[in-house]
Amino acid sequence: MIKKLFKYDKSRLIETLWECDPDIYNILVSSDDLQDARNSMFDHLNGIERHLFNIYSDKHFKDKNLLERNNSKECIRVLKNLIRTENEKISNFSALNTLYKIANKKINPHRLNEGFLFEFIFLFRGINCDSGIYTEKDVPLFLKLSGLEAALERTKSLDRYASNMEDFLKRYKTGMDKDLIKKRRQNRKFIQGLFNADDPDWLDYRWHLKNIISDIDTLHEIVKLSNDELRGLRCAKKYKIPFQITPYYLSLFDRKNTGRYDHTIRAQVLPSENYCLNYIQTRKSGSNMDFMDEKSTSPIKGITRRYPQILILKPFDSCPQICVYCQRNWEITDIKDAAFSKETMTNAIEWMRDNQYITEVLITGGDPLTLSDIYIEWLLSMISGIEHIERIRVGTRIIVTLPQRITEDLVEVLRRYNEFGVRELCIVTHFEHPTEITPDSLEAIKRIKKTGINIYNQQVFTYYNSKKYESSLLRKLLKKSGIDPYYIFNTKGKDETIDYRVPIARIEQERKEEARFLPGLVRTDEPVFNVPRLGKSHIRSWQEHEVIMILQDGRRVYRFYPWESKYAVVEPYNYIDVSIYDYLKRLNDDNENIDDYSSIWYYF
Structure with a gap:
């Protein structure tokens, strides 16, 4: 379905747009001005909403399955957001005005972006219960049966799901191949x-x-x-x-x-x-390279704090290996120039000692396990000497980039500070892809796990691990290797990392249509978006975020409600996402079957 549209020129896409919803087209061409069109659009959308779940609705809606009608309701919610004057002011753009100009032929088609047209083609289809994602999904036969017959038929359908997943998983190699x-x-x-x-x-x-x-x-x-x-x-x-x-x-x-x-x-x-x-x-522009605005959440040098009970401690400002997309690229230095300041750490630890509400410390950086055993021992002994510290996390990528560093001596140092019933010491690492799990990294994992220390994984969801079931394979292999999937991060919205960024809709789709097919103990990672200064916002729930505009180049503008918005008047954060069209075009250029991603437009 998407592949076919990719072949259309802009004029044909415009024709398709109005074919998807002639009523909206008629509203736009018959309105006296933009405000008149806006009012008529709200009336039109309210009318559809009233009919969607009304038992007295006309045949058009009653003939549509409940899933299509629910999808229509979500699309209407989004379109209402897009035509609100408040959201136009926030985003400094009016999608309604662009649609008005297209309908009234007041804009040159060549000036339009395919991404914008695609977004509204699928949005209009969704509103009219014609998304296309349910056409071949009839009511499963097992629901019409009962007893053993139903059980056997259900087994067949589940086997088909599993078989489809296995076909995708076989496309990717692992480091144990x-x-x-x-x-x-x-x-x-x-x-x-x-x-x-x-x-x-x-x-x-x-x-x-x-x-x-x-x-x-x-x-x-x-x-x-x-x-x-x-x-x-x-x-x-x-x-x-x-x-x-x-x-x-x-x-x-x-x-x-x-x-x-x-x-x-x-x-x-x-x-x-x-x-x-x-x-x-x-x-050069003087923009803040510190995307997460850590300087505004640093009460003392070496510490970042965004949550009530946990803080980040940064003893070292380099890693053996620099990740291009690192959120701290503004402060990560060449390893030859990296430094560890005992004085800075002493002051930071004393600050923690004086704050009884801090119960957990994430030691990160840079990569703290680049430091010598002597420094690591000193740091852990100082932190563990604080009575109210219940957990020490060590954030490291050493297991992935330099597993030889996980020596028996280092593991013994770590083991001493993991006291059951008193204090947990755990490792939070960062595997991005199944090919990174190798016999060497597995040996390092075994050494750590034998001491009773837990290991968790934080994956950054980038273009390079976002293909269908690619992250599912990583989860399966991590769990078998003794690592619990913990977080899957939406890539930070920094301009320099644009090549890595993936639409939020794709991470939502991955969670619902791929991760969900895995057993519960394997899909334990939580998809999150990091709001600058304020911290993580869960991506699963639409109450945590909403689409407020689609820009002229097809990028969605999201409004994120921070984690503490139910407790304090915290201003929402507006984020401009990657264009779904551009993402799919890139996948298409990389010979991926983009029709496998066709439902992506309906994740908001």
């Missing part, structure tokens, strides 16, 4: 030869830290780089944007760059030209 393990061992040998390193060197995390790859020539000598990747790396060098990759993580690359399995891995660490130019533009 035998062929992949073999290729990566070959990569390891090549890197060792290049650095004149033996096996004991490779198993020593300090060797990896000393040999972090941060220059283009060495990187290019190890792996084949595309022209796009080279342009991005040269741009990063020109503008002094640091990139660094551990030898271990580089061994996970496809050295020949065939694009078969390492697309996600490369995208995490190789800055694109677009990223670099946007990063520099943001910096």
Whole structure:
């Protein structure tokens, strides 16, 4: 259905738009002015709402199934938001005015964006109970049966769901794939030869830290780089944007760059030209690089606090490996320039000691496990000495980027501060893709889990792990490996990370149509959106957020209600999302069947 529309030119899309709702077209062309059109539109939508669930409704609505009518109700709610003058003022744009001009031929079709037209084509279809997502979904046969007959028929339908899911899962490799393990061992040998390193060197995390790859020539000598990747790396060098990759993580690359399995891995660490130019533009414009506005939630140097009982402690400002999309790219430094200030940490810990309401500490940064065992021991002993601290989280990506760092000595240090019934010490890590779970990372996980320490995963939902069931495979593998899925984050809305961002509708769709097919203990991660300064807002519930406008380029404007909005008069946060049309076009260019995503337009 979407593929077919992608082939239409703008004039044909406009024709399709009005075919989807001739009544709205007639309202727009017969109205004296915009305000008249607005009033008539509200009357029209209110009329449809009254008929949707009225037993005396005309045949058009009674013949539609309940799911279509419920979807219509949601589409009406959205369209009412879009035509409100208040929301036009907030977003500085009027979708209704654009529709009015299109209907009255007062705008050149070539000036219109396909994303805008697509949004309203599907919105109008939804309002008229013609979304197309239920046409082949008749009432399941088992609902018409009972007893054993119903049970057997239900089993068949559930098997079909499971079979469909398995077909998608088979498209993706994991780091435990035998062929992949073999290729990566070959990569390891090549890197060792290049650095004149033996096996004991490779198993020593300090060797990896000393040999972090941060220059283009060495990187290019190890792996084949595309022209796009080279342009991005040269741009990063020109503008002094640091990139660094551990030898271990580089061994996970496809050295020949065939694009078969390492697309996600490369995208995490190789800055694109677009990223670099946007990063520099943001910096030059004087805009705040601190997207989460952590400076406004930092009561003392080294601490960020956004919630009543937990705070963030940042002892170290670098990582062995820099993730391009990192929310703290404004403060993450090259590992050679990174610093640990005992004085800053002492002051921060004393601040925590004086605040009895703080019961939990997330030690993050940078990556705190880059520090030596001595520093980590000192830090944990100081924090655990505070009587009201019940839990210490250690936020680290070391398990993914440098599993050799998880030594017996380090694990023993961590174990000492995990006291059952007294205080929990847990690890919060960051696997992005199934190909990152390798025999080496699994060995690190085993060492930690043997001590009784829990491990949780926070995944950032980016373009590079957003294909159908891709994140489901990660969840399954994480759970089997001893890690509990914890959060799945909508990518931060920073201009420089536009290549990574995914429409909110896609993360909602993934939760409802993919994650939901997994057993409950596997899909334990909560989808969240981080509101700057205020913290996480759940994405599941429409009461937490709403679409208030669709801009001329097809991007949705969302209003987010922060987590404490039921307790205090906290101003909502307005967010401009990624265009669904642009996202699907990108998937289409990457040879993905975009019709598999057809319901995405109806997630708000």
